Amino acid sequence: MGDKGKFELENRNEDPINYASSVSDWGFGGANLTNTSIGLVPKVNPMAVSKGGLIGSSSCSSTSMVDAFGPTIWDHHANSENLGFCDNGVQKNASTSDTFGIRKGDPVALRSIDKTFDMVWNPTSSMLKGDIFLTNSHAMLPQRLTPFPADSAFIERAARFSCFNGGNFSDMFNPFAVPESMGLYSGAGGVMQGTQEAFAGSGLKSVSGGQSQKNEPSVGEVSKDVSLSVEHGAAGGSPPKDERSQSHVRSHEESKQRSGGSGNDSDEAELSGAGDQDEPSVLEGAGREPFARGLDSRKRKRNGQDAKLDPAKGAARQSGDCAKDNTEIQQTGDQNPTSTTNRSSGKHGKQGSQASDPPKEEYIHVRARRGQATNSHSLAERVRREKISERMKFLQDLVPGCSKVTGKAVMLDEIINYVQSLQRQVEFLSMKLATVNPRLDFNVEGLLAKDILPSRVATSSTLGFSPDMPMAYPPLHPSQRGLIQAGLPGMGSSSDLLQRTIHSQLTPMAGGFKEPTQLPNVWDDELHNVIQMSYGTSAPSNTQDEDGSLPSGQMKVEL
Amino acid sequence: MISKGATWNSNSCRIKFARRFVSALLHMRNRNTRPGSLTIEGVRTHTQRIKIAAYLSMAQAVGSRRAWSRAVLSKHGSRARRHSRMGRSSVGLKKTRVIRSYPPGELGQAKKLRQLVPGGKTMDMCSLLEETAHYIKCLATQVKVMQTLADNFSK
Numbered sequence: 249m250g251d252k253g254k255f256e257l258e259n260r261n262e263d264p265i266n267y268a269s270s271v272s273d274w275g276f277g278g279a280n281l282t283n284t285s286i287g288l289v290p291k292v293n294p295m296a297v298s299k300g301g302l303i304g305s306s307s308c309s310s311t312s313m314v315d316a317f318g319p320t321i322w323d324h325h326a327n328s329e330n331l332g333f334c335d336n337g338v339q340k341n342a343s344t345s346d347t348f349g350i351r352k353g354d355p356v357a358l359r360s361i362d363k364t365f366d367m368v369w370n371p372t373s374s375m376l377k378g379d380i381f382l383t384n385s386h387a388m389l390p391q392r393l394t395p396f397p398a399d400s401a402f403i404e405r406a407a408r409f410s411c412f413n414g415g416n417f418s419d420m421f422n423p424f425a426v427p428e429s430m431g432l433y434s435g436a437g438g439v440m441q442g443t444q445e446a447f448a449g450s451g452l453k454s455v456s457g458g459q460s461q462k463n464e465p466s467v468g469e470v471s472k473d474v475s476l477s478v479e480h481g482a483a484g485g486s487p488p489k490d491e492r493s494q495s496h497v498r499s500h501e502e503s504k505q506r507s508g509g510s511g512n513d514s515d516e517a518e519l520s521g522a523g524d525q526d527e528p529s530v531l532e533g534a535g536r537e538p539f540a541r542g543l544d545s546r547k548r549k550r551n552g553q554d555a556k557l558d559p560a561k562g563a564a565r566q567s568g569d570c571a572k573d574n575t576e577i578q579q580t581g582d583q584n585p586t587s588t589t590n591r592s593s594g595k596h597g598k599q600g601s602q603a604s605d606p607p608k609e610e611y612i613h614v615r616a617r618r619g620q621a622t623n624s625h626s627l628a629e630r631v632r633r634e635k636i637s638e639r640m641k642f643l644q645d646l647v648p649g650c651s652k653v654t655g656k657a658v659m660l661d662e663i664i665n666y667v668q669s670l671q672r673q674v675e676f677l678s679m680k681l682a683t684v685n686p687r688l689d690f691n692v693e694g695l696l697a698k699d700i701l702p703s704r705v706a707t708s709s710t711l712g713f714s715p716d717m718p719m720a721y722p723p724l725h726p727s728q729r730g731l732i733q734a735g736l737p738g739m740g741s742s743s744d745l746l747q748r749t750i751h752s753q754l755t756p757m758a759g760g761f762k763e764p765t766q767l768p769n770v771w772d773d774e775l776h777n778v779i780q781m782s783y784g785t786s787a788p789s790n791t792q793d794e795d796g797s798l799p800s801g802q803m804k805v806e807l
Numbered sequence: 808m809i810s811k812g813a814t815w816n817s818n819s820c821r822i823k824f825a826r827r828f829v830s831a832l833l834h835m836r837n838r839n840t841r842p843g844s845l846t847i848e849g850v851r852t853h854t855q856r857i858k859i860a861a862y863l864s865m866a867q868a869v870g871s872r873r874a875w876s877r878a879v880l881s882k883h884g885s886r887a888r889r890h891s892r893m894g895r896s897s898v899g900l901k902k903t904r905v906i907r908s909y910p911p912g913e914l915g916q917a918k919k920l921r922q923l924v925p926g927g928k929t930m931d932m933c934s935l936l937e938e939t940a941h942y943i944k945c946l947a948t949q950v951k952v953m954q955t956l957a958d959n960f961s962k
Contacts, residue, residue: 636932636936639933639937643936643939646944657916660916660920661916663920663939664923667939667946668923670947673950674862675854677954677957678857678858678861679850680961681857681960682854682856682857684960
């Protein structure tokens with residue numbers, strides 16, 4: 249669960265707008281991941297589009313944030329977000345004027361952040377269950393936010409705390425990492441960049457929160473909110489959270505700007521105003537400390553959509569500051585070494601167009617985390633690494649029995665074994681079909697072989713696979729005459745058995761096997777091969793197809 | 808919604824594969840001579856053909872959307888077979904063998920995976936993993952369909 253939450257958090261960070269898409273993809277249980285992960289990238293775009301409709305709908309992040317505060321908040325937003333892509337949600341969100349429009353996945357991420365601050369992780373767990381936290385909570389969130397000192401260290405801790413600490417994410421998990429990974433997915437959601445920075449604990453820019461104007465794409469807001477939430481969370485103040493949600497919702501633009509300028513405490517005051525909008529951005533823009541701080545004390549004004557959140561938010565001033573925050577943030581953003589100037593500028597440019605369709609971006613904006621090398625090579629490396637880990641996660645869900653495995657090497661081994669076992673099964677089944685297909689009167693021989701098989705299994709100990717063999721043999725279909733017998737490794741007198749079965753089965757057949765005596769010899773070598781092949785690797789995880797794995801082992805997979 | 812989409816996706820994939828595979832099997836059975844299938848070699852050959860037919864059917868069901876399906880189709884497709892029979896096939900040589908330095912940390916597993924997944928030799932790690940995921944999904948459905956077929960035939 250924690251991992252899931254982190255994932256969502258990550259997704260959100262990338263792009264508040266794409267949050268819905270990314271989050272929805274990741275937010276659901278493992279099953280969902282399977283579906284979504286493959287289409288994660290393309291999905292991101294639709295999500296972004298949907299977000300466009302949302303005003304600063306950092307939906308994903310905001311929803312989670314709001315969620316943390318109370319299920320009631322999510323009421324109106326819930327319907328807007330659909331599990332799939334936020335397209336529906338977008339419209340709804342727009343209507344509700346809540347930028348959250350998001351999807352289920354998002355809330356988790358946001359929630360985790362909020363939780364850290366003063367709440368338990370309940371929302372996170374609930375989120376993982378696939379609840380849809382939709383934008384509704386967004387509005388409510390601001391109310392809960394309590395002002396807390398936007399201590400950079402605290403923010404960092406909060407960010408870390410809220411983010412996932414799981415396996416592969418550990419390295420990317422530093423406060424800055426989360427937004428980054430998310431950014432990769434959103435691709436189109438260049439806006440996310442800002443959010444990533446916001447996450448950088450210390451760098452939480454208040455800017456992201458307060459500055460984003462409502463019209464800004466949700467991405468910006470999300471990032472802001474993220475940052476805000478992180479900061480607020482640390483302080484344990486509810487008001488900041490409100491601000492965050494508001495800001496992120498509304499100020500997509502601001503969030504974007506914030507992302508550009510990370511870590512400006514001075515921006516806090518400004519951000520606080522924009523805080524509302526950035527609920528989702530807070531998560532992403534963990535680095536926006538100043539923003540979070542500002543949020544706490546100030547009420548965020550929602551530029552647009554967050555009208556509902558206004559009363560809730562404690563930081564009213566943020567909204568007012570949003571406008572100027574953008575500029576300031578941008579300036580401050582430059583100071584941050586983490587953000588690549590070209591990227592941030594790209595982001596800002598996007599902000600203007602964010603209002604409608606953030607996902608339109610073709611390339612992925614990646615924001616360097618604080619303290620990381622800003623070399624374009626290393627950034628690309630990071631993007632690539634995160635992509636790979638994302639795919640590994642997806643594979644983890646596909647391969648049965650790999651949920652607990654962490655680490656690329658072990659995971660790859662499992663994947664390789666699984667693919668090999670599947671191919672062996674295909675081979676075995678094709679062999680089965682080859683023998684069964686032309687002969688439809690096979691059942692008699694099959695029964696004979698079946699009777700012989702179980703008795704023989706007990707004696708198989710020569711190869712030391714007896715404990716494993718019996719398991720594999722019973723499911724074997726005895727319909728294949730000599731072939732199946734040949735595939736029984738570990739039988740002490742396999743050759744005798746083969747001869748017997750072959751003779752018993754061949755005699756009724758007119759053609760039969762011309763040289764039954766030679767068969768066992770032929771099979772002996774193959775048996776050894778089978779044994780090595782079947783048991784050289786770990787036993788196949790899919791037990792239902794056990795019957796196919798062993799016998800097919802004798803044949804090499806030639807593809 | 809997502810799960811629904813995924814189910815529909817796998818179902819359609821499964822149905823397409825089943826249809827193609829069964830028709831290929833029938834076609835092969837009609838072509839196959841009775842006595843030939845009784846010998847071990849005959850059975851082996853038949854098995855190989857069925858196996859290739861299975862992979863081909865799956866690749867055709869998937870279409871050209873995936874790199875691995877494209878690789879399978881180019882390797883076993885009718886055109887490729889015709890070309891190989893004629894001698895040198897340009898289709899087979901079209902794919903240039905890329906000698907890539909395996910990224911650190913991947914060890915020999917990536918190499919093994921590339922050998923397993925069709926067409927994986929020329930893919931970078933990122934797309935390799937993606938193709939592997941889709942390939943695993945299709946392989947699983949393939950196995951399921953073949954299993955039910957075999958069960959029905961043997962009953």
